[in-house]
Amino acid sequence: MILKAEPRTIMRFIEDNFESLSQLYRIQLKKNLIPTESFEEVTRHKGDIVTRRLSAFKILRPVGDDYRLAEEVGAYLGFLMQEFKPLLPEQLRRYHTSIQDVYELLTIRPDLEDKTRSLRLEHLYNEVQSFLDNVTNNTYTLLKRSQRLKVNRQQMTYSERVKEARLLIEQYIDPLNQIVNLNDANSIASLLQNIGRDINLDRMANYPPSVIERYEQLDNLLRQVNTRLQRESDVIRRELTPLIERIKRESEVLGGWLVFLERPLLLSVPDFAKRNPQNIFGDQTAADLKIYMEQFQQQRQAARIKLSDGPVVQETPLLDRQLYRKRMKAALPISDFFTWCLKAIADHPAERQESDLFELTSLLFSSEEQYELVFSGQRQRVRLNEQYYTLPLFQVTIKPEEQ
């Protein structure tokens, strides 16, 4: 209880000292407590009376050697200045339990006393309202923090900014998005939607006017829930997330360039397009051609080209098959083919006799349909060029022409 002053006096005091109080509030936001040094720094130019009244009016409360603003005063200042510490999603999530609990108290017993029912409806109303306010404050604070991060007045380094952006997304924005997501069955948004549906039906029951009134209030509030949460969700989706993404992207680009500038001439660079001009004629063509031609004009003598004799070409005369075929045909019938062959090649040079013998033999096969061979079954031994051949004895006659 504040014994020493009227509420209005306290309000006036707050108004007169708003500057100092807002400074104290900001310090508390940042450090959670107001350290003595900071407190003295802020109140240095204030009279003794101000510092005394701060505690006399229970605006400030000592915590050990430090100070802390009374919870209500802090909330009020935050509301006035629109500066809050974002609540952790866990802090917001507890509303899920509290709202559900209060709601269950309402439904668990149908024969609730009217006064109790009315009281519980009021609690439920307050809880929902408090949840909505906190969500709005949270979105707003996150947006402001992101914008500050974007402008980067604190000259944070790139990796710090990426880290901060990631922290905001992971710790606050994503979970907040989950809480206000109407499509998620476990989100507070869905819970409120369900309660809204039931309350809408319940209020039709036969209650005294005071209870009905509470029902109407709650019903109205719950009807607004959807729109309000939708708006917060829109801000998150449309502004907050893209903003954070941009900050992340920007910092990544800058970080990359700084890595590049550390070794600008050594790192490989992106694969860039190359010009492939295809001008056959240009300003240079005539000059180039002239230089090219001059190198020939300056030569006094034509280059002498000496050709070597080249390798000796050896001619290997082949057997004149045509001639020997005729001779063979003339000699038919031949009683002993190989003896005839040896006779025919007897005057050939010794080194060619062998191949000529085979060549002559092949005459038989090249047109075998014309000849008839009769083998005697005996063999003869023939010496040719230091080689012995065992050759069959056979007779060659011309085949009688088929009728």
Next chain:
Amino acid sequence: MTYPPAHYEIVKALLSEGRFLLEGEAAFLSLRENKDFYTKFFHESFRLEVSITADYALLKSSKDSDNVARSICVYLAILCYELDHQDGNLLEILSFNTFSITEWEDRFEQSSYYNVMEATDRLRNANQRQKFYQLLARRGLIKRIDDDLFQFTPAHRYFLEYARELNMREMMAQKEA
């Protein structure tokens, strides 16, 4: 067979001039509509890869030590570093702002990275940089408004992507280390 519309312009821009084709050009539209054909065409004819994004396209040279590309990277890196000192989102400034060459001459000369510029052949002095701006305009990276003012075309993002990848690689390397 018939070639897609603006075939000559596409081949001239990408192959002969080695420049970016940009959203808004008739040739770009035709290229994007016949993406499969041109991917195949440039691969079969020249063994080159076409890269087509939503707002720019270029023919990659399959060289990763290109002098021009290196100069552009040095230029953009220092420009971004200097831009970071002023308020606003870097990517938005690059996309929408107008740049003055004379103003940036001063800023470059005061930059702590000016020595890197001096070590890069195409950027080593004001004269060379003038030629460099002509090259950027020819390759479709900037749009010159007059002698002094210019804007970046969407093609500059090609190099920003490179920077992002570099950052990513560096972070991975740090994570592994």
